[in-house]
Each structure stands twice: as C-alpha cells, then as structure tokens.
Amino acid sequence: QVQLVESGGGLVQAGGSLRLSCAASGRTFSSSAMGWFRQAPGKEREFVAVISSGNRTYYTGSVKGRFTISRDNAKNTLYLQMNSLKPEDTAVYYCAARSLGLIGVGEWEYSYWGQGTQVTVSS
Secondary structure: OOOEEEEOOEEEEOOOOEEEEEEEOOOOHHHOOEEEEEEOOOOOOEEEEEEOOOOOEEEOOOOOOOEEEEEEOOOOEEEEEEOOOOHHHOEEEEEEEOOOOOOOOOHHHOOEEOOOEEEEEEO
C-alpha cells in the first residue's frame, strides 16, 4: 500500500512561484512513475506532469517551460516547481503513483492518489 500526502499549495499572484511536495510512504517509491494532475472548478481532472523511475519527464503543453517535476528517492518525495503562474493554473493539484516505472498520462494508469492541495493564482 502507498500513501501520498501533498503540501505546498496556497495563494499566489500571477507571475509568482510555488513548489508542491508529495511525501510517499511505502517501499516502492523509487520504482514507481509519479505524476501530478490537477482539477479546476467545474472541469475534469487533467494530467500535468510525470516522472518515470528512470527520471524521464513529460509535461502537458500548457505548463511546459514553466513547471518542473522532480523526485528525491532518498526522501520518498515528489516535487512540482511551478513558475510564471497564471490564473488558469488555479486548481486542486494531486500527486499519483503508478505500479509501473514507465511514464503514463492517463488517470486510469495510476493506482494511488493523494488528497490534493489547493493552488490559487490571482490576477
């Protein structure tokens, strides 16, 4: 079983930065691909970024060049550095873990989810 706990969300002005963290329990963190998803009010949850067990990364187009996903296997922690934030980045952000180490972009590919952390970007 894997438990995921996100932190680091908050209120920030447009153009600002936030770093989200996701602390993972369990012994399989280093062998799991880890992803970030987000859900804005009234919208479906969408893929944001993923990092494989081999540290390959992939981003959705709207955040490419602004967000950076990384992991620290020694600390069992996943990060999402978000720069140049825009009001349209406002959402609840979720981290998720795959049972496999390969990159995946669909929600159905992830077995474990955190409770989410709110990010609000004001204009």
